[in-house]
Amino acid sequence: MPPDFMYTCGHGSDPIPDHAESADTEDLVQAVDKGSRCDNKEVYRIRREDDPERFRWVDEMPKNFSSDEKGKTKKARETYAVNVFHRFDDDNDEWIVDHVRVNSSLLHVALEEILEGYPGLTQHELKVFRPPFLGFIHRWNDLIVYVGKVDPASETYEHLRLLQRTLEPLLEKSFATIREVEQTGHVAFKDLPLIYVPGTIAFEHETRGAGIVRTCVLTFPPCRPPRYMISVDVVEWDGRRCGLLQQYGMVPQYDGLRALSALEVSPMNGLPDQVELCKDLIERGRVYEKLRGQFFMAFTDLHAERRNERMVIGARAYYKHEKSGQFPEYASLTEIGRLTWAQSMNRYSSALPSALASSVAVDLSPMTDAQCLLTQAKVHCFNIEAKKWEELDLTKLHNIKWAQHAFSNLVLAQDEKDLLVALVDRDQFTSGKPFDDFIGGKGQGMIMLLCGPPGVGKTLTAESVAEHLRRPLYKLGAGDLGTDAEMVERKLDRALKLCAHFGAVLLIDEADVFMEARLLNNLQRNELVSVFLRLLEYYNGIMILTTNRMRSIDTAFESRVDITLSYNDLTEADRKQVWKNFLAIFEPSAVDVSEADLASLARWDFNGRQIKSAIKTARILATKEQEPLNARHLEIVLNLRRKALGMMNGEEVITGATTNGF
Numbered sequence: 001m002p003p004d005f006m007y008t009c010g011h012g013s014d015p016i017p018d019h020a021e022s023a024d025t026e027d028l029v030q031a032v033d034k035g036s037r038c039d040n041k042e043v044y045r046i047r048r049e050d051d052p053e054r055f056r057w058v059d060e061m062p063k064n065f066s067s068d069e070k071g072k073t074k075k076a077r078e079t080y081a082v083n084v085f086h087r088f089d090d091d092n093d094e095w096i097v098d099h100v101r102v103n104s105s106l107l108h109v110a111l112e113e114i115l116e117g118y119p120g121l122t123q124h125e126l127k128v129f130r131p132p133f134l135g136f137i138h139r140w141n142d143l144i145v146y147v148g149k150v151d152p153a154s155e156t157y158e159h160l161r162l163l164q165r166t167l168e169p170l171l172e173k174s175f176a177t178i179r180e181v182e183q184t185g186h187v188a189f190k191d192l193p194l195i196y197v198p199g200t201i202a203f204e205h206e207t208r209g210a211g212i213v214r215t216c217v218l219t220f221p222p223c224r225p226p227r228y229m230i231s232v233d234v235v236e237w238d239g240r241r242c243g244l245l246q247q248y249g250m251v252p253q254y255d256g257l258r259a260l261s262a263l264e265v266s267p268m269n270g271l272p273d274q275v276e277l278c279k280d281l282i283e284r285g286r287v288y289e290k291l292r293g294q295f296f297m298a299f300t301d302l303h304a305e306r307r308n309e310r311m312v313i314g315a316r317a318y319y320k321h322e323k324s325g326q327f328p329e330y331a332s333l334t335e336i337g338r339l340t341w342a343q344s345m346n347r348y349s350s351a352l353p354s355a356l357a358s359s360v361a362v363d364l365s366p367m368t369d370a371q372c373l374l375t376q377a378k379v380h381c382f383n384i385e386a387k388k389w390e391e392l393d394l395t396k397l398h399n400i401k402w403a404q405h406a407f408s409n410l411v412l413a414q415d416e417k418d419l420l421v422a423l424v425d426r427d428q429f430t431s432g433k434p435f436d437d438f439i440g441g442k443g444q445g446m447i448m449l450l451c452g453p454p455g456v457g458k459t460l461t462a463e464s465v466a467e468h469l470r471r472p473l474y475k476l477g478a479g480d481l482g483t484d485a486e487m488v489e490r491k492l493d494r495a496l497k498l499c500a501h502f503g504a505v506l507l508i509d510e511a512d513v514f515m516e517a518r519l520l521n522n523l524q525r526n527e528l529v530s531v532f533l534r535l536l537e538y539y540n541g542i543m544i545l546t547t548n549r550m551r552s553i554d555t556a557f558e559s560r561v562d563i564t565l566s567y568n569d570l571t572e573a574d575r576k577q578v579w580k581n582f583l584a585i586f587e588p589s590a591v592d593v594s595e596a597d598l599a600s601l602a603r604w605d606f607n608g609r610q611i612k613s614a615i616k617t618a619r620i621l622a623t624k625e626q627e628p629l630n631a632r633h634l635e636i637v638l639n640l641r642r643k644a645l646g647m648m649n650g651e652e653v654i655t656g657a658t659t660n661g662f
Helices: 105-114 134-138 140-149 155-184 189-195 274-290 315-322 341-345 369-373 414-424 458-469 485-502 523-537 555-559 572-583 595-602 608-624 631-648
Strands: 037-047 055-058 080-089 094-102 186-188 201-204 209-219 227-237 242-252 257-259 265-267 295-301 306-313 378-383 388-393 446-451 473-477 505-509 542-547 563-566
Touching: 080 105, 080 155, 094 105, 094 155, 105 140, 105 155, 134 140, 134 155, 134 189, 140 155, 155 186, 155 189, 186 189, 189 209, 189 227, 201 227, 209 242, 209 274, 227 274, 242 265, 274 369, 315 378, 315 485, 414 446, 414 458, 414 563, 446 458, 458 473, 458 505, 458 542, 473 485, 485 505, 485 523, 523 555, 572 595, 572 608, 595 631, 608 631
Parallel strands: 037 080, 446 542, 446 563, 473 505, 505 542
Antiparallel strands: 037 055, 080 094, 186 257, 201 209, 201 265, 209 227, 227 242, 295 306, 306 378, 378 388
């Protein structure tokens, strides 16, 4: 047998036609069954004299390529249990193994068990195997165990031992490489397929996630160096159930040797801290298990300078609304580890039609440690402020710190506060039969209209309602929706569906453009208002509308609005309370403002939004001077703001507090 081998990937049935057929040997094989001879047969490929682009197979290593060289027939060759086919490598001037063909039916039965579920192989076509013979390399121990269970006096045992003797020299170099990798912890790029064993666990460092290895395929991207794509199965939740999702890791080409732990995707058993790592991954998986469902949480990533950003965690909403009901295709969780032949045939085919997806019962079965180990490192989150979906590290999600005194800080008459609390505290969305119009689906929500000048607390009222209910506040403005009726309908419909799914409070700020009275000569505005009215009619959540122009609102809104609150300009007493509320947010040691200072500040004719902005700017000045925030810092900012506003109005400005505005 030739001493050297060249390895190229490939499995499957023999695609190479035999061009050396002869009837001369037919009588030699009539009484011999296919694959019954317990021996292997070496076969060699040579070029045909009549057509150098084509080849034929001969049974002896040729000393020359004379045209009278005659091979035995395919039938004669197939009487041997195993055939080893060789071809001549012109580049290295040597014979190398092209493929091994198994003809023995006894070996076929054994290999169905030994190679069961191995990627790239088919149960009933275990005949032709090509270098580097990864299936045999990765299942060699299974072959040895199987041989040990067979009766040594049986014909099956003889055929199995023949297969072992045939393969051992072909696999010797690969086994030596694997031993060297295990001893040194380093591997060459060309040897990567040897270390990614299907059914074992690999760890991707960038995503900090583990997955079950399925395949390792060499790819050649355009204009880029070659790379190995590692296919792995990970556990994912789609809002209804958990399943195995196929993902890919990548190892780009590199020179020399590289540590297993330095690979982009590392075999778990090649990592020095694998025990601790598996423990951490399982603990993270338990958090993932708890997040199966819909939750409202905060996200903080100090490295990305993101703090307490509010997120709705909800895979079901993501696939239903963002992916238009196209839920992912999963393999069953029972397929963790080695696969059966049946499992390997139809994987990732458990997707349901979108029409049925929403009605599938939710499966919250407890997860095993093996399943938790493989869970995703990130979850689908909707950023309620940015109004977009993100995949975020679940370890950076935490409980929201709710404003405990949201309603008490509102500068609003007490009877109006009491009415507001009573309205929003109704549990009509989760229990009992909600009040509804006679037409199903109409009037199930609650719509509030807040009217008044800027900075008097309309937006703060909406925020207080959301804080009190501990629900997301979904904010929309005219800029978010546009002014084209078709666009408004599409964007508002999306927002309404998301809010209904999240149980969010929807705030449409400065909704004047959508509520303005319709006129006969303005069809575009009329269409906009009509669209807005129609969508409001069937919304079943809490919606808050704010406007600065109460008198211009279309009369049709009167019947759609459940409660209207009117806000007046802040009085001096109101402004004092607003100053006090905003300053109370900070630690007492960070603020040095007395009651007398508050009374003085209240004389400045600023609205709530301007007061909030002034405190924010003054804090920067106080921080720079390394002092607590005091009245001097605030008055500096207020004077500058008053001067700027006066210049905008074309007025001569003098510094100092005033009770008469600017």
